[in-house]
Amino acid sequence: MNRLLLEGKNLSRDFPAGHGRKLHAVTDISLRIYEGETLGLVGESGCGKSTLGRLLIRMLEPDSGKLYYRGNAVSGISEKDFHPYRRDLQMIFQDPYASLNPRMTVRDLIAEPLEAWHVCGSREETTKKVLRLMEAVGVPGEFLMRYPHQFSGGQRQRIGIARAIALDPALIVCDEPVSALDVSVQNQILNLLNELQKNRGMSYLFISHDLSVVHHIADRVAVMFLGKIMETGYVKDIYESPQHPYTRFLLNAVPVPDPHRREDTVELLKGEPPSPVDLPKGCVFHTRCPYATEQCRNEVPAMRPAGRTEAACHYPGVS
Amino acid sequence: MEHNILEIDHLHVVFPSSKGETSPVNDVSLRVPAGKTVGIVGESGCGKSMTARAVMGLIHAPGRITEGEIRLCGRDLRKLSEKEYCSLRGSEVSMIFQEPMTSLNPVMKAGHQVEEVLRLHTDIPESELKQRVIDIFRAVGITEPEKRYNCYPHELSGGLRQRVIIAMAMICRPRLMIADEPTTALDVTVQAQILRLMKDLVSDDTGLLVISHDLGVIAKLCDYVYVMYAGRIVEESDIFTLFDDPQHPYTKGLMDAVGSLRRDAEVLSTIPGVVPSLAHLPAGCSFCLRCENGSDRCEKELPGLIQTGPGHKVRCHLMKEAGQ
Ligand SMILES: Nc1ncnc2c1ncn2[C@@H]1O[C@H](COP(=O)(O)OP(=O)(O)OP(=O)(O)O)[C@@H](O)[C@H]1O
Numbered sequence: 001m002n003r004l005l006l007e008g009k010n011l012s013r014d015f016p017a018g019h020g021r022k023l024h025a026v027t028d029i030s031l032r033i034y035e036g037e038t039l040g041l042v043g044e045s046g047c048g049k050s051t052l053g054r055l056l057i058r059m060l061e062p063d064s065g066k067l068y069y070r071g072n073a074v075s076g077i078s079e080k081d082f083h084p085y086r087r088d089l090q091m092i093f094q095d096p097y098a099s100l101n102p103r104m105t106v107r108d109l110i111a112e113p114l115e116a117w118h119v120c121g122s123r124e125e126t127t128k129k130v131l132r133l134m135e136a137v138g139v140p141g142e143f144l145m146r147y148p149h150q151f152s153g154g155q156r157q158r159i160g161i162a163r164a165i166a167l168d169p170a171l172i173v174c175d176e177p178v179s180a181l182d183v184s185v186q187n188q189i190l191n192l193l194n195e196l197q198k199n200r201g202m203s204y205l206f207i208s209h210d211l212s213v214v215h216h217i218a219d220r221v222a223v224m225f226l227g228k229i230m231e232t233g234y235v236k237d238i239y240e241s242p243q244h245p246y247t248r249f250l251l252n253a254v255p256v257p258d259p260h261r262r263e264d265t266v267e268l269l270k271g272e273p274p275s276p277v278d279l280p281k282g283c284v285f286h287t288r289c290p291y292a293t294e295q296c297r298n299e300v301p302a303m304r305p306a307g308r309t310e311a312a313c314h315y316p317g318v319s
Numbered sequence: 320m321e322h323n324i325l326e327i328d329h330l331h332v333v334f335p336s337s338k339g340e341t342s343p344v345n346d347v348s349l350r351v352p353a354g355k356t357v358g359i360v361g362e363s364g365c366g367k368s369m370t371a372r373a374v375m376g377l378i379h380a381p382g383r384i385t386e387g388e389i390r391l392c393g394r395d396l397r398k399l400s401e402k403e404y405c406s407l408r409g410s411e412v413s414m415i416f417q418e419p420m421t422s423l424n425p426v427m428k429a430g431h432q433v434e435e436v437l438r439l440h441t442d443i444p445e446s447e448l449k450q451r452v453i454d455i456f457r458a459v460g461i462t463e464p465e466k467r468y469n470c471y472p473h474e475l476s477g478g479l480r481q482r483v484i485i486a487m488a489m490i491c492r493p494r495l496m497i498a499d500e501p502t503t504a505l506d507v508t509v510q511a512q513i514l515r516l517m518k519d520l521v522s523d524d525t526g527l528l529v530i531s532h533d534l535g536v537i538a539k540l541c542d543y544v545y546v547m548y549a550g551r552i553v554e555e556s557d558i559f560t561l562f563d564d565p566q567h568p569y570t571k572g573l574m575d576a577v578g579s580l581r582r583d584a585e586v587l588s589t590i591p592g593v594v595p596s597l598a599h600l601p602a603g604c605s606f607c608l609r610c611e612n613g614s615d616r617c618e619k620e621l622p623g624l625i626q627t628g629p630g631h632k633v634r635c636h637l638m639k640e641a642g643q
């Protein structure tokens with residue numbers, strides 16, 4: 001196993017939900033990211049994936065919990081003391097359009113982080129480095145002085161990636177980086193992310209609701225539901241022998257692109273996720289879980305080894 | 320003999336642009352037979368929604384239909400006045416729109432919105448309306464229908480909202496339902512529930528037209544599929560042939576892209592290049608610049624739809640007519 005890069009311990013974060021109530025976006029999550037790996041984070045809309053991703057790189061402060069970077073405690077420290085770490089922790093966003101300033105040229109967009117960190121000695125040197133980054137992400141150098149609106153969605157995402165890798169970070173939080181793209185373009189971006197990782201050895205936290213995308217890109221996977229991690233494990237183990245019932249229902253629900261296999265025989269999850277404002281007592285999944293017992297309704301299950309994965313379930317492997 | 324609920328022939332939709340005119344729908348012909356679910360698949364901007372909007376009579380200026388015929392159960396829709404179209408929409412043909420929130424009025428209770436459709440199109444007495452709505456809510460799998468009847472849209476989850484929209488679309492038993500990306504905004508576990516519900520909607524004398532960019536959704540629901548690229552139909556076939564034996568280089572590229580992800584190939588398949596802008600289409604095949612086997616002829620001469628097998632048509636110069 002590679003060396004531990006980033007670790008979050010017992011992270012929680014609420015948001016105000018009006019009338020003095022609280023929305024529990026992330027509840028007591030502990031998570032490790034190792035050097036050079038891709039950790040996939042999957043779960044349905046609103047379960048807290050983006051919030052967790054932002055907590056892990058201190059784009060958002062937790063209400064409680066601790067953060068360690070290469071073994072150093074970095075959660076309590078001042079922004080000034082944390083500043084050197086920022087260079088190592090970058091992010092790519094879902095919407096390549098909204099995340100790029102429309103009034104800046106590609107040159108200036110990619111040069112921005114380089115200039116903020118005084119990486120290059122001169123303007124010419126910066127431009128040279130920008131051109132090398134454009135080449136690395138497959139945007140032709142002749143487009144140096146173009147604006148974001150003159151690019152396709154896939155090209156804009158490449159520009160976002162060039163910005164994120166400009167400082168040679170150790171970790172990039174990729175928040176749904178391909179969700180807005182057509183499949184053929186999505187594949188180009190996934191290939192690019194894989195290739196960059198091979199050449200540069202950084203880690204990714206890859207957030208996505210698309211299970212086939214995560215299957216392809218991740219080494220390990222964490223499955224989230226309603227602000228909690230339900231299961232973590234190596235990608236093969238999670239997909240081949242999931243231990244948490246939620247993971248199994250999630251995998252079964254994906255429509256297979258094969259008409260020969262469209263017969264609906266699998267059991268589907270009933271109902272809808274409960275509100276993060278009124279969290280169910282006990283296991284947060286119990287209101288949708290067909291196997292829930294009295295214990296599940298009362299006791300929060302701890303994360304523990306189950307089969308070849310780790311699951312937060314009183315009855316891992318039930319079916 | 321099987322009859323068609325919807326027939327579109329040589330439909331053209333045109334928008335003015337700085338470069339003259341663009342055609343987001345360019346010579347599209349399609350059929351939705353009774354009792355069948357037909358899909359339109361293709362990447363963003365290829366004209367799927369615009370085709371559906373044309374059927375609904377919802378192409379707004381400066382866009383316009385310049386040519387073609389649209390028949391619903393034999394009736395020529397292009398001859399309808401706006402008033403006639405209004406009474407048709409919601410009763411004979413209804414559409415589930417891509418942006419779910421735009422279909423619901425945020426300040427009106429869910430139950431009342433569905434009632435409104437009945438009031439507009441039927442003479443069911445006032446006293447029975449509420450019960451009808453609650454019955455349909457139950458039929459589309461809305462739990463606690465009496466309670467949801469009184470909810471405003473923002474009080475409902477995404478999945479429940481989509482069920483209300485489906486209830487509204489089907490309550491008058493339209494002959495044709497069009498579902499434009501019906502599950503794109505939903506989570507996979509809820510998507511699976513809605514897809515199962517949609518499968519059950521089609522009866523012997525109705526048809527369903529499903530629009531999606533997701534080959535998984537298409538594979539699950541459709542009997543027959545049209546593949547669109549840059550405003551044109553480039554391939555059409557029954558669902559099994561399309562997946563087992565795609566012919567058009569674009570369809571093949573799409574299938575490979577999805578297939579390589581599913582197989583978890585080391586390097587994923589992609590289609591080189593990007594979709595051309597509608598304002599800069601070549602005179603010939605719109606795909607030729609991205610096609611491995613594109614020739615001079617492909618660039619200059621538009622291929623027709625060639626029949627390559629029973630019910631299988633492909634718009635490509637590389638194809639041979641079946642039986643030749
Ligand atoms: N700044 C905020 N203020 C209030 N509530 C918030 C804020 N940010 C997130 N939330 C809420 O916290 C919960 C988790 O949100 P988050 O964006 O982390 O989910 P997600 O898993 O990334 O969802 P999606 O798949 O839709 O991106 C949601 O209920 C969301 O509405």
Ligand SMILES: Nc1ncnc2c1ncn2[C@@H]1O[C@H](COP(=O)(O)OP(=O)(O)OP(=O)(O)O)[C@@H](O)[C@H]1O
Binds near residue numbers: 334343361364367417
């Ligand atoms: N009001 C408009 N004026 C000019 N062009 C338009 C207008 N609305 C849409 N278009 C163009 O028409 C084409 C077809 O659009 P349409 O919405 O049908 O695409 P689509 O296949 O449904 O895409 P998506 O998968 O993104 O929903 C697009 O290229 C779009 O840019």
Ligand SMILES: [Mg+2]
Binds near residue numbers: 049050051175
């Ligand atoms: Mg998010």
Ligand SMILES: [Mg+2]
Binds near residue numbers: 367368369417499
């Ligand atoms: Mg559309």
